[in-house]
Amino acid sequence: MCGESTALMQSIEGLVGEPRAKYIRSVERGLWGQPTVLNNVETLANVPYIIANGSEPFAAIGTDTSKGTKVFSLVGKVKRSGLVEVPMGTTLRSLVYDIGGGIADKRPFKAVQTGGPSGGCLPESLLDLSVDFESLLEHDSMVGSGGMIVMDDRSCMVEVAHYYVDFLCGESCGKCTPCREGLRHMREILANICKGHGKLSDLQDLEDLAFTLQEASLCALGKTAANPVLSTLRYFRDEYEAHINDKYCPAGICQALSVMQIEQEDCTSCGLCYKACPIGALKQTVTEDTDGPTYHIDAETCTVCGSCREACRFDAVVAKRREKTCA
Amino acid sequence: MRIIIDGVSCESAPGEFVKTVADRNNISIPSLCHHSALPGLAACRLCVVEVTPSGGKTQVVTSCVYPASDGLEVSTKSERILRLRKTILKLLISRAPKAEGRLKEYCEQYGVVDSFKPADFDESCILCGLCVKACDELGNSAIATVMRGIQKQVQTAFDEAPHECIGCASCAKVCPTGKIIWSQDDGSRTIWNKCFELVRCSCCGKPFATSEELTWLTNKSIDQNIDLSLCPTCRARKTAKAAISPVR
Ligand SMILES: Cc1cc2nc3c(=O)[nH]c(=O)nc-3n(C[C@H](O)[C@H](O)[C@H](O)COP(=O)(O)O)c2cc1C
Ligand code: SF4
Ligand code: SF4
Ligand code: FES
Numbered sequence: 001m002c003g004e005s006t007a008l009m010q011s012i013e014g015l016v017g018e019p020r021a022k023y024i025r026s027v028e029r030g031l032w033g034q035p036t037v038l039n040n041v042e043t044l045a046n047v048p049y050i051i052a053n054g055s056e057p058f059a060a061i062g063t064d065t066s067k068g069t070k071v072f073s074l075v076g077k078v079k080r081s082g083l084v085e086v087p088m089g090t091t092l093r094s095l096v097y098d099i100g101g102g103i104a105d106k107r108p109f110k111a112v113q114t115g116g117p118s119g120g121c122l123p124e125s126l127l128d129l130s131v132d133f134e135s136l137l138e139h140d141s142m143v144g145s146g147g148m149i150v151m152d153d154r155s156c157m158v159e160v161a162h163y164y165v166d167f168l169c170g171e172s173c174g175k176c177t178p179c180r181e182g183l184r185h186m187r188e189i190l191a192n193i194c195k196g197h198g199k200l201s202d203l204q205d206l207e208d209l210a211f212t213l214q215e216a217s218l219c220a221l222g223k224t225a226a227n228p229v230l231s232t233l234r235y236f237r238d239e240y241e242a243h244i245n246d247k248y249c250p251a252g253i254c255q256a257l258s259v260m261q262i263e264q265e266d267c268t269s270c271g272l273c274y275k276a277c278p279i280g281a282l283k284q285t286v287t288e289d290t291d292g293p294t295y296h297i298d299a300e301t302c303t304v305c306g307s308c309r310e311a312c313r314f315d316a317v318v319a320k321r322r323e324k325t326c327a
Numbered sequence: 328m329r330i331i332i333d334g335v336s337c338e339s340a341p342g343e344f345v346k347t348v349a350d351r352n353n354i355s356i357p358s359l360c361h362h363s364a365l366p367g368l369a370a371c372r373l374c375v376v377e378v379t380p381s382g383g384k385t386q387v388v389t390s391c392v393y394p395a396s397d398g399l400e401v402s403t404k405s406e407r408i409l410r411l412r413k414t415i416l417k418l419l420i421s422r423a424p425k426a427e428g429r430l431k432e433y434c435e436q437y438g439v440v441d442s443f444k445p446a447d448f449d450e451s452c453i454l455c456g457l458c459v460k461a462c463d464e465l466g467n468s469a470i471a472t473v474m475r476g477i478q479k480q481v482q483t484a485f486d487e488a489p490h491e492c493i494g495c496a497s498c499a500k501v502c503p504t505g506k507i508i509w510s511q512d513d514g515s516r517t518i519w520n521k522c523f524e525l526v527r528c529s530c531c532g533k534p535f536a537t538s539e540e541l542t543w544l545t546n547k548s549i550d551q552n553i554d555l556s557l558c559p560t561c562r563a564r565k566t567a568k569a570a571i572s573p574v575r
Contacts (some may be wrong), residue, residue: 001475014470021369021392174472174479177372181418184477185443212414215387215407216372221361253548 004219018175019219021295031072037204038122042071043144062088066132070143072125074151076112086131093127096150096186102291107152111236115144117164117171119153120231121157140231142224154306156253157236158243162190164228171221179222182209186229206233255304259322260297262308266316269293279303330399339395346374346390349403356403357412357433359419359503360393360455365464368456371419371435375411377402387411413437425451426504448476452506454479458498465543467491469519470498481506483519493539494523528558535559 002008002017007033011017030036046068050058056081059067067090075081078100084097092112096102103109111121115130120141122129129135136142151160165187174180186209189202210226211235217223233240242248249257262273270293274282281301286293296309297317330339332354339348344366349356362370369392379385381398383537387407416434421442423430430453434440454472458481462470466510469492473482481491494516499507509518516523516536526541535558544555554562 017475021367021389023388023393134347169476170474174458174474174476177370177415177418177453180454180477180479181422182414184446185418185421188444206408208414212411212418216375216389216415218369218372218389218410 001171001221003004004221006219007173008038009036018173019221021218047234063130063132063134065134066107070131070146072114072146072148073123074100074148074150075105076148077152078102078150079104089130091128091130092122095131095148096127103152104154105151107154109150110153110155111151111157111160113149113160113164114147114216114225114230115142115224116147116184117167118142118221118227119144119147119182120227121151121160121235122231123235130209138226140234142227144224151167154196154251154253154309156249156251157232157239157255158190158193158249159251159295161228161232162187162194165190165225168221171220172225176216176218176222178216179218179225182213182217182222183225185209186226190229193243194249194254196243196247196254196275198240198254200241200244202244203233203237203240227269246321248321249319250305252309253306254288257320258304260302260304260306260308261318261320262295262297263316263318264294266313267295267318269295270276270313271295272311272313273317276307278305278307282308294313328395328397330343330395330397330401332401333403341396342394344391345376345378345388345399345401348395349401354403357391357429357436359429359433359453360457362457362461362501365457365460365501367392368460368567370456371415373412373415373419373452375415377405377408382423385421401548409437412432413439417442419453420447421449423453423504425449426453427508428503429504430504431440442555451504452481453504454481455503456505457501458507459498461501463497465493465497466547467493467543488521489519492519492521493543494518494537495540495543526556528554528561530561530565531558533558 002011005018005026006018010030026036026038028035062068071083071085074084074095078096080101084099096112098268109124111123113119113121116134122139122141126139133143134141143252148272165183169183169187172179173184177323189206192198193202206229207254210230213226240249242250246259274284274295279301281298283296283298284293292299328339328341329336330348332349336417337348337352346356346361356374356376356467358374360368361374367391372389374390375387376390378384378388378393378399380396391554416437416439419430420439424445457468459472462468469489470481470483472479496509496518499509514525516525516537523537523539525539526536527534541555557565
């Protein structure tokens with residue numbers, strides 16, 4: 001939280017790390033009430049180039065409104081991950097496929113989250129979007145801290161939204177009502193949907209809370225915290241509806257709605273799943289009349305962590321609908 | 328300089344808070360964390376309004392800290408604002424169903440009947456921050472918020488009776504929800520688990536302040552002629568008498 005500029009100044013002053021309203025800018029009245037320049041290290045790192053080469057070469061890079069280059073932390077399910085610096089206006093596709101080398105393990109692309117924990121998740125149909133301040137904002141995401149997390153088809157977008165909202169609950173300073181209380185209710189609603197206890201009216205509540213966070217929060221943490229929810233509701237609404245109406249998690253991630261199974265006809269008895277399971281839910285049977293051992297998953301023990309599915313090279317481990325949802 | 332609030336043109340000083348101007352013109356904007364003596368918290372967010380600076384873009388701001396500028400147009404009751412206020416009230420009443428005072432009235436006024444799932448803690452504090460600010464401004468800082476996010480609470484250091492507290496109960500008096508409990512009998516006052524003996528007025532004999540408060544006043548008081556052995560009523564009487572005596 002204390003990376004937010006006014007909260008940072010409060011902390012330096014020895015006060016509780018909470019943001020202040022910014023209608024009066026820090027350059028007028030900042031640290032100890034004095035004019036203050038506070039910039040990100042990345043912003044400052046751009047300055048020497050501009051001093052050395054002039055502003056024109058810098059402004060020649062990028063789009064009409066987003067100038068220069070930006071460093072992204074390209075991670076997740078890409079073949080090559082790491083810190084990459086690209087001109088503003090590079091497309092998501094170029095980042096994920098040309099630079100990242102595409103999706104690891106030959107799986108299909110599902111979404112990319114840009115901008116850090118409070119960024120939005122963008123779907124395949126937006127892969128040709130230009131990565132710049134304005135385009136990302138229009139699509140319920142942001143450039144933010146330059147996070148870029150690539151997800152494959154084994155990510156549940158409801159669970160992803162819950163994960164980030166839960167993270168942000170811990171980050172919120174708790175000073176203002178929308179962020180402190182709104183995030184808590186969002187987290188509760190999302191957790192319920194993941195457990196199969198959601199109602200369609202929850203989606204309206206989520207949208208209402210998201211609107212309030214965006215419009216009425218005091219600082220950028222609360223104002224952006226709704227992005228993971230808004231973007232997944234906008235681009236992956238069918239997944240929310242599957243969880244709510246069909247008690248089904250299409251990605252096979254939500255524990256209460258999924259079970260892991262081994263499709264015997266695809267299984268080569270290699271035993272990788274057996275080694276991968278961290279809690280011994282995989283059972284091995286050796287019989288005379290099969291080539292190798294056969295494997296099955298003990299549903300009672302299995303926590304649906306997905307380690308076996310990740311390990312299998314033959315797509316023989318599949319997530320299925322859990323028939324009766326846990327109480 | 329003038330600003331326009333809900334179509335009404337209002338006189339304003341540059342930089343004056345929009346809510347202050349609205350209050351002066353009897354245009355009511357609900358607020359829970361604003362106190363004219365303790366401005367600047369902007370925590371409850373209930374006082375949101377839409378503003379359009381002349382030549383600028385319309386945006387949602389909190390009127391309790393937004394500075395007026397010439398020609399500023401303010402809308403306090405747009406559809407967007409009403410939607411936000413309702414959700415904020417719903418969030419607050421879900422957190423603090425036991426809150427007394429204005430919060431309940433606002434909920435009625437804005438037709439907020441249902442709530443989200445109540446918090447699993449027993450609360451009437453809405454974390455407006457006024458109590459902490461009042462104590463800080465007095466220079467005592469006996470209470471502060473601890474933890475962050477939903478765990479945030481107003482507390483004394485280590486939850487113990489605070490050494491710094493002078494028993495003035497300013498925190499309780501600014502609290503909009505009646506969260507801070509204090510009690511007083513004939514000879515003592517208890518607040519934040521600390522018991523104070525009360526000093527009696529040298530004239531009428533009524534207990535009126537803690538000795539810690541009087542020491543604080545002695546240290547702060549600019550006017551050395553104030554007789555701190557008198558209760559406020561007797562002190563006022565004495566001042567009034569002194570004021571009229573030369574006439575006789
Ligand atoms: C909630 C929040 C947390 C932040 N955390 C960090 C951080 O941990 N590190 C950092 O370098 N910038 C962080 N920032 C961004 C800086 O506050 C911001 O870049 C800086 O104040 C303004 O400088 P700029 O205009 O050069 O970006 C954060 C911003 C927000 C809103
Ligand atoms: S938006 Fe969140 S982090 Fe920012 S001031 Fe409000 S509670 Fe604190
Ligand atoms: S105790 Fe009262 S004054 Fe203090 S933060 Fe809570 S509601 Fe506000
Ligand atoms: S009164 Fe303005 S934010 Fe609380």
